[in-house]
Amino acid sequence: MNLELSGKTALVTGGSQGIGRAIAFGLGAEGAKVAICARDKTRLEETAREIKSKTNADVLVVPGDLSQLDEVNRVATTVRDRFGRLDILVNNAGAIRGGDFLKIPDEQWAGDWSLKILGYVRMARAVFPIMQAQGGGRIVNVVGAAARNPTPGYLPGGIANSGLINFSKGLADLGAPSNILVTAVSPAATATTRWESLIAQQAAVAGKTVEAQRAEAASHYPLKRIATPEDIADLVCFLVSARASFITGVCITVDGGATRGVYL
Numbered sequence: 001m002n003l004e005l006s007g008k009t010a011l012v013t014g015g016s017q018g019i020g021r022a023i024a025f026g027l028g029a030e031g032a033k034v035a036i037c038a039r040d041k042t043r044l045e046e047t048a049r050e051i052k053s054k055t056n057a058d059v060l061v062v063p064g065d066l067s068q069l070d071e072v073n074r075v076a077t078t079v080r081d082r083f084g085r086l087d088i089l090v091n092n093a094g095a096i097r098g099g100d101f102l103k104i105p106d107e108q109w110a111g112d113w114s115l116k117i118l119g120y121v122r123m124a125r126a127v128f129p130i131m132q133a134q135g136g137g138r139i140v141n142v143v144g145a146a147a148r149n150p151t152p153g154y155l156p157g158g159i160a161n162s163g164l165i166n167f168s169k170g171l172a173d174l175g176a177p178s179n180i181l182v183t184a185v186s187p188a189a190t191a192t193t194r195w196e197s198l199i200a201q202q203a204a205v206a207g208k209t210v211e212a213q214r215a216e217a218a219s220h221y222p223l224k225r226i227a228t229p230e231d232i233a234d235l236v237c238f239l240v241s242a243r244a245s246f247i248t249g250v251c252i253t254v255d256g257g258a259t260r261g262v263y264l
Contacts, residue, residue, distance in 0.1 A: 016038040021036075033083055138182075147165050
């Protein structure tokens, strides 16, 4: 299947590791020019070298703190000026911490939401005029399965994720007249460094080995495994491609069948 991504330009936030890194690799392998953004310049440069060596893609490193409005605008402008246009935005930066509802301080709620919610909103707002002026574009918001699966220990994330799905739907309506297609992807547990750290913490609390804790976590999924970053990246690459030109305003949950609700 030809995704027709060759020559397209993409910005992937949170692109230095995990899901964002896999998305950047996938887009680069399909021939897109890719800009990756995160706070850690050293890690970004390492990822860029790996993408270039394996895909020969044109990769631009743009360090930035997307919890700050001026940084968001600088990143968007830098990518546009370097590539001449911006066809694809993948909002992926920001991890929200869980915890005891009665003990999470206001500073943690506000700080995590500033990067995840406002970071997505501000970046979309920064690229929207660019995409309008060039006749269209694609925006994918990487959200999270907690949006439709509330848990008491992850209320900050569940609230943020459900809000971002609402945001994605509304933004799709706003973008449609300008041929800007907006979708959301909600991964469940995914095999990243962050996930392994969480498993290690849970194993220590439960008095189990990391291997036993990992196996127990995977057993809750019908497919008996968690997602890989590439599982998420493949879907994102499809959604920003010419093969998905009639798909907008939807959220696709990637959880191996774990979500029990039915959404018609």
